[in-house]
Amino acid sequence: MFAVKQGVYNASKIFKSMELFAIDSQQNRLPYDGCAYYYGPIIDPRATTSYYDILRSEIDWRNDEAIIFGKRIITKRKVAWYGDAPYAYTYSKVTKHALSWTPTLEAIKGLAEEKAQVKFNSCLLNLYHTGTEGMAWHSDGEKELVKHGVIASMSLGAERKFAFKHIRTKETVSISLQSGSLLTMQDQTQDYWQHRLPPTKKVTTPRINLTFRQMRAQAPVLNT
Numbered sequence: 001m002f003a004v005k006q007g008v009y010n011a012s013k014i015f016k017s018m019e020l021f022a023i024d025s026q027q028n029r030l031p032y033d034g035c036a037y038y039y040g041p042i043i044d045p046r047a048t049t050s051y052y053d054i055l056r057s058e059i060d061w062r063n064d065e066a067i068i069f070g071k072r073i074i075t076k077r078k079v080a081w082y083g084d085a086p087y088a089y090t091y092s093k094v095t096k097h098a099l100s101w102t103p104t105l106e107a108i109k110g111l112a113e114e115k116a117q118v119k120f121n122s123c124l125l126n127l128y129h130t131g132t133e134g135m136a137w138h139s140d141g142e143k144e145l146v147k148h149g150v151i152a153s154m155s156l157g158a159e160r161k162f163a164f165k166h167i168r169t170k171e172t173v174s175i176s177l178q179s180g181s182l183l184t185m186q187d188q189t190q191d192y193w194q195h196r197l198p199p200t201k202k203v204t205t206p207r208i209n210l211t212f213r214q215m216r217a218q219a220p221v222l223n224t
């Protein structure tokens, strides 16, 4: 009887600490001027591998383009842009029009929405073939996005370091993004913090990142 009681006690203690861990893992990672919540892996490893394989083959991956100092740059990293409507999204001075959701993207979007408790209408995907491909410091404050809305970033594949830097104090915060994990950024984050995915020679395997976004309503795009 004692052993049973002891077992119940231990189980309730374990559940309590799991609860605390769940709350703790959703604490704001930014010390001020914004909110970033890291939930860790929210998709089990088998589903993560299967989502990765499907996205790798079914997404319309294209090399990203940017106009920097008037010069057109083509990245090794590939990107894709999907959404509820053919939303026009301009960043690095290049405009993309969203493609229609695939069933897999909608399933992953549902998981992000459940955790973040908001609806997303678009997703920018990035495919990094190895750790040598990354993304430079930037913020996602484009005028097409809902101001102070939520961006949900899901990672599939290689674990990569993700860093924030405050634009005034230069304080940095780093998070290691695990496969199947979710990170959300919201409120004033894009006003005060830049983020980047630093390149590294230590990672040799690929990673897919999906950033679910909230676009403002746009006038319909006319077919020309």
Ligand SMILES: O=C(O)CCC(=O)C(=O)O
Binding pocket: 124, 126, 135, 140, 153, 162, 195, 196, 197, 209, 211
């Ligand atoms: O791959 C990542 O985690 C970063 C992606 C990113 O910064 C972006 O899409 O704006």
